[in-house]
Amino acid sequence: MKGIIMIIDGMADRPLKEIGYRTPLESANTPNMDRMSKLGISGIMDPIKPGIRAGSDTSHISILGYDPYQVYTGRGPFEAAGVGLNVISGDIAFRCNFSTSNEEGIIIDRRAGRIREKTDEIVSTLNTIKLEGFEDVEIIFKESTGHRAVLILRGEGLSDQVSDSDPKYNGKVPKKVIALDGSPEAIKTAHILNKIVKISYEMLKNHPVNLERIENGKNPANIILPRGAGAVPDVKSFDDKYGIKSACIAETGLIKGIAKLAGIDVIEVDGATGGLDTNLENITNSIIQHAQMDYDFILINIDGADEAGHDGDLQGKLNFLEKVDQMVGEIMKISNTYFILTADHTTPISVMDHTGDPVPIVMSGPEIRVDEVSKFNENAASKGGLCRIRGSDIMNILMDLMNRSEKFGA
C-alpha cells in the first residue's frame, strides 16, 4: 500500500456573505472531493493545535510528524534548503533582499527595482567575500526568486540570536545587526553580518550587472540585507523515521525546503508556479508517474488557493478549487493507495492571511471505517468519524493504515 497526502494550501475558509454565508469549499463545485468524502472518513484537523495560526512551514512540519516548537527556528533554514543549498545542522541561515543603497548609505529601494535577472552573477561575486579574522567561517549566498536570496554562515561559534539588517522601510540606513542574547557566538555572528552588509556595497556598486541596470534606468542591486536568522535544525530523516521511501511534489521553495531538510526526494515539475496560473496538468501527471515508481509515500502541496486567499480573490479561489477538484479525481484513480486530502491552514478571503481555524480532512482507502459524510467542506467534515485530530496525528494514522507501524507493547 502507498500513501498520498494532498495538501491544498490555504484551501479552508470562513463563511462569506457574498456567497450566502457559505465557504468557498461549500460554494464551489467539487464532485471528486465529495466522492472522496463518500468513500472515506472525514474530520477536522488542527495543523498544530486549536486556534494556533499555523504558517505553511510549521503546519507541514507538524503534518510530517516533527514538532514545530522544536524544529522550527525560522524561515531561513527552510528557504535555504528550498533554493537548493545543501544546508547542514548548525548552519546559520538568513533570508536576504537585494536592495538599492545611495552613496550616503540610505536604502532607496528595498527590492532593487524588483530585479529578476542576473542575480546569479551578483551572487557569484558575493560568494568571493573573505572576512579578515573570520577565515574559518564559510559565507555562502544563493539567489532565490526575484529580489530574494539566502545566505548561510557555516563554522564554529555562530548563533542565530542576531537581529535583522533590513530596515523594513525605504529611506533608512541598514539596521546595525546586534546580538540578541549577548552571547559571544551572537556577537561574533552580528559582527560578521555587519561586515558583509558593508562589503556587499563596496563589491556591488560598480558590478557589471548594476552598471547595466543603471544605464537602463533601473535601480541597481548594490547591497544585500540579511534577516530572519535561523540555525539549521538537526532533523531526523523522514524515511528513517517511518521506514519508507518518500517523494514531495510542491511548488514553493518553503515547502520544498522542508522536504529537503527531512531528506524527502523533491520532484520538480515544469510550469508549477505556485500561483493560480500553475500547470495542474503537469503536476497531476508527475504525481501519477511517481506513484508508479518505488515511492511508498508522496506529499503534495498545491499553493494557488492560498495565494487567492491572501489576495482576497474570491472568484480566483472558487475557480482554483474547481480545477484542483479535477486533479483530485485523476489522482484517485491511482490504485492500492490511501489518500488524504486536507489543507495546511485556513486562509479566509475576509482576513487575507492565515487563521487558526481547523481545516477539513478526509482519508480514503481499502480498510477505512467509512462514515456518512458525503461532502468535502469545513462544516460537513466536522460531523465525520475522525472527529477532531491534529496535524501531528496524520502520519501515525497513515502508517498504521499502511501496516507500517511498530506495535508499542504486546
Add this chain to the structure above:
Amino acid sequence: MKGIIMIIDGMADRPLKEIGYRTPLESANTPNMDRMSKLGISGIMDPIKPGIRAGSDTSHISILGYDPYQVYTGRGPFEAAGVGLNVISGDIAFRCNFSTSNEEGIIIDRRAGRIREKTDEIVSTLNTIKLEGFEDVEIIFKESTGHRAVLILRGEGLSDQVSDSDPKYNGKVPKKVIALDGSPEAIKTAHILNKIVKISYEMLKNHPVNLERIENGKNPANIILPRGAGAVPDVKSFDDKYGIKSACIAETGLIKGIAKLAGIDVIEVDGATGGLDTNLENITNSIIQHAQMDYDFILINIDGADEAGHDGDLQGKLNFLEKVDQMVGEIMKISNTYFILTADHTTPISVMDHTGDPVPIVMSGPEIRVDEVSKFNENAASKGGLCRIRGSDIMNILMDLMNRSEKFGA
C-alpha cells in the same frame, strides 16, 4: 458511587467485505451494549494517541492513568507480576522459555515439547542457583503457563540493557547475552545471564522430571533461555493515586501483572481461560459478587475477542461478542455504578494483529449527559457526545463522575 470499566480486549475492528463492509460490532446482535449507548454517552477513544498501535499492556497502563512512555519497560516486569512474583522497583525481569538442548549445546526444541506439567519442580531446582562472585544477586524463577517462565534478578548494580539468549529458531546455540549500552551494570547482568543459561543445563539435564520425559519420548526442559529484559518501574499505587479501593478481574497474566504492579487487588476466577472457551458466567458472578464488596472500582478485561482477531476467526469473534453482550446485560444490573464499556485496541480480523484505529467507548450512569447514539459500534460511537478522547482521560472522567476528584484551583 462505584465505577466499573469493562475492557473487551481487541473488540474493535475494521469494515469487512464478508459481512457487507460492516465491522463485527456492527454485525453482531448486541442489544445490551446498544442499550448502554442509548442510556449513556458515546465517543471514540485512542488508547495512547491517534494512530499509535497499542499493545494490551501499554493500553491498560494508559487507561489506568499512567504514561506508558514512562512506565513501560518491556513485557518482563508485567508478566513476572502476573504470575504472582512480588516484584519490586529496580528488579530486572525476564520472560523465559524452557527449551531442549542436545549434548552439543544446540537448541533442538525452543518449547521443550510444549511442556505443561511439573515445571514447578524444575523451577524449584533453578531457584537453588548460586553464582560464585555474585552472591549479592537474588535469582528468582517462577513458572508461567506451558513452556513459559519468568526470571527476576534482584540486587545492586544491574541493568535491563542486555540482549536475549533465545536464538529464536531451533537448530542454533543459545545467543550470548551482551550489554547493549556497554555500562558496567549491563556487563554484570549479561555475565550473570550467560552463567545462568550454562548452569541451567548442568542442573536440569538429569533432573527427574526430564528423565521421566525422555523415558516417555518427550523433549526434556533442560535449559532456560531468558529474553525481553525490563527493569521493574516505580509505579505509584493506583489506590493512592485516586483515593479508592480497587479490584481487577482479568484473564491473562499480562493484565493481572499490570494490576498487581499498580497495587490493585487481582481476583482469580475459575475457568477464566482468556480464550473463546472462557467461563463468562463465572466471571460475571465474580464481578457481581465483588461489586457488592467494599471496592469502589473494578477493572475488567475479557480476552476472547482479541484472540479471535489474532486468529482471523470472524465467526468466533461474532459469537463471542454476543456472549459478552449478555455479560454486559447482567453487569448493568449492578446499582449505583458508572459503567464504561470499551476496548483496549482494535484487532481487525483482516489484519490479525493490533492496529492504531480508535475504539468505541460508552459511559453510562446517573449523571451522564446522554446523547442520541443508540448503537455500540465504531461508526455510531464516533457521533457521540464524548467526541474523541484518549485512554489517559478515562480515569479522570470516571473519578469526576464519581465525585472523587480534587478541584484544581479555586
